[in-house]
Amino acid sequence: MGNFLDQHRDRMWVRNYNTVVRWKVYNVTSKSESMSDRQLSPFYPHGGIPVPGNPGLTSESLEGVWQGLKVIEHEGVNPKKFKNATMLNIKRSKGSKWGDIRGHWLGPLNEPDSSDAVQLLGYINARRQVYVPMLTWVLENKVEGLVQELVRGACESDIVLLDYYTNVDVDHIDEPLSHAGLLKQYIENNWQRLM
Numbered sequence: 001m002g003n004f005l006d007q008h009r010d011r012m013w014v015r016n017y018n019t020v021v022r023w024k025v026y027n028v029t030s031k032s033e034s035m036s037d038r039q040l041s042p043f044y045p046h047g048g049i050p051v052p053g054n055p056g057l058t059s060e061s062l063e064g065v066w067q068g069l070k071v072i073e074h075e076g077v078n079p080k081k082f083k084n085a086t087m088l089n090i091k092r093s094k095g096s097k098w099g100d101i102r103g104h105w106l107g108p109l110n111e112p113d114s115s116d117a118v119q120l121l122g123y124i125n126a127r128r129q130v131y132v133p134m135l136t137w138v139l140e141n142k143v144e145g146l147v148q149e150l151v152r153g154a155c156e157s158d159i160v161l162l163d164y165y166t167n168v169d170v171d172h173i174d175e176p177l178s179h180a181g182l183l184k185q186y187i188e189n190n191w192q193r194l195m
Contacts, residue, residue: 030044040146045085051082052069053108061084064082066130070104071102071120072101073098103120127170128170154187161181165178168182
C-alpha cells in the first residue's frame with residue numbers, strides 16, 4: 001500500500017506534488033472543487049447523522065453536531081446547527097458575543113443545564129466521546145465507498161489528504177483537529193488510540 005500524507009492545504013504545494021511527485025491529492029475541506037472529496041469534509045450535509053444522547057434527533061453534518069452540542073455561556077447549545085445544510089455559518093467560536101465556551105453537551109437536549117458536570121464534557125473528553133465516535137459513524141455509514149476508494153487508490157500510488165490543520169493529537173487543544181489526519185488514522189487502523 002502507498003503512503004498517506006496529511007498536509008496543510010496550499011495550492012502551490014499541491015500543484016508541485018500533483019505534477020512532479022505524482023501523488024494522488026484529495027482536498028477533504030469544504031472548499032474542495034471535487035464533489036467526492038468535499039463529501040469527506042465534516043461540513044458536508046449528508047443528513048441523517050444521529051446526535052449523541054438524543055435518540056431520533058439527527059444532524060445534516062458532523063460539524064453541525066459538534067457546533068450544535070457546544071455549550072456557550074449565554075447561549076447554551078444550539079440545535080439550529082443540526083439543520084444547517086449549507087456548509088456555511090456553522091462554527092461557533094470562543095469569545096463570541098454569547099460568551100465563553102463551557103464545553104460540549106452529551107445528553108438529552110431537553111435538559112441542557114451547564115451545571116450538570118456529568119453531561120457537560122471538557123474539550124478533550126468531547127473530542128473522544130463525541131467527535132471521534134461521530135466521525136467514525138460518518139465514515140462507516142455515509143462515505144464508506146469513498147473511504148474504500150482511498151484505500152484502493154493507495155495501492156496504486158501515494159495519497160495526500162489536504163486540510164487546513166495537521167493536528168491529530170486529541171489531547172492537543174491549542175489547535176483544531178485535522179480531519180484529514182483523522183481520516184488517515186482511520187484508514188491506517190490507528191483509530192482506537194484516539195478514543
